[in-house]
Amino acid sequence: MTLNGLSKADQAHQHVLKGITSGQYKPGDRLVLSSIANELGMSVVPVREAIRRLQTDNLVTFERNVGATVTGIDPIEYQYTMETLALVEGYSTALCAPLVTAQTLTKARGINQQMRELLNEEFAPELFTELNEKFHLALFEHHPNPHILDLVHRGWNRLAALRSTTFTFVPSRAPDSVVEHDELLDLIADGAEFLVIEAAARNHRLNAMHAYLDHHAKANPKSF
């Protein structure tokens, strides 16, 4: 119970969330309440609650009397998520820019350097994506609006669930991304205007989206 201070419902929520973002549960997989309950050694009631919570975040699709499935990968859904993320990340970056300390700036440059080095080796999309989130999270250190920060995290979770991290499908996008990161840091260091930083950060994400969509359009020319 108080083993870790978490209710069983919370445990179930974390378990399934981790399962989805880690790829253990893949898009389209069914999430059967009783099975998960057995896995975790609890009854279905807390599991049910956890699943419904994930539904609110659009991580699972729930059909009455049928069951839950991990929300499927779908270019349209991907586009919705990326656009939303561009919006909230862009604004967050601009909002946090004046609050970024020199120390944080150094840390961010270090992370981006790690990313740059990754480009030379055998490219590892997973690791690259992880560093990418770390980079942006560092810039959001002193976020003045927790609601918006929460939306950023929800977007990231959703992307992880979709497994269509841009870098997985369009690795050629990675070098551009690193360059844009540096540009972003320069703007912040120079104390650029709010709207300038916002536009840069927003476009940073939108560029990734368009790279993926172009890629997808070429791969599936039939689907209009």
Next chain:
Amino acid sequence: MTLNGLSKADQAHQHVLKGITSGQYKPGDRLVLSSIANELGMSVVPVREAIRRLQTDNLVTFERNVGATVTGIDPIEYQYTMETLALVEGYSTALCAPLVTAQTLTKARGINQQMRELLNEEFAPELFTELNEKFHLALFEHHPNPHILDLVHRGWNRLAALRSTTFTFVPSRAPDSVVEHDELLDLIADGAEFLVIEAAARNHRLNAMHAYLDHHAKANPKSF
């Protein structure tokens, strides 16, 4: 059951949501599972699920082993919500602008005219707020990104819950709002640039926020 095609959990969700947005349940009110279950003639299980869903939307605050309360009114929370709303409403307005038909534009002008007429009579904040949402919703008719539209609705629900609709506390803001609406419509009709429309719509909301915060600072000079 299939009385209306809704599960009991959904019924409970709608009931409590309506109770909160309508003001029947006021901020700080306790939401006791068993009481609500009795009211609705069902067991606590569906009610519990409904409450947890509302928690995800920050409409209720849930404390372990203690219970749920309607999220309280708090200038900080208000600020968070308004800022988030400014962000998503502003972007939505710009995104939808090219899709707004002449017919919709006329409808929006009609709604704004109703609002203008309200200014002369005994001012009714509730009605004014309702028309205000109708106005903006009309502009979002063909919203290309349902995720973002969803965020707008969540923000509206939250504001309704907080009952600190700006117009209730700062009625003097209402005339400015009507003027800004007209300016917004002109921009849309003229096919103004994306960023111009976005900035106008965003500031429209932010102005309301600042009007309230100024008002509050004057009323409570001690709490900085």
Next chain:
DNA sequence: TTCGGTAAGATCGTATACGATCTGTACTAA
């Protein structure tokens, strides 16, 4: 008086049980 502890009431957290609904399959009739 005041502090600490204990017991009672209220409420939540979860397990279990069972009815409701969906899905797929096998069987029958045309």
Next chain:
DNA sequence: TTAGTACAGATCGTATACGATCTTACCGAA
């Protein structure tokens, strides 16, 4: 063969029951 039906299995939806936890009020000791 094929369409339709009926049955069985799987899974969800909800009610009920009970243990866990919090809050409060009361009481005794310093």
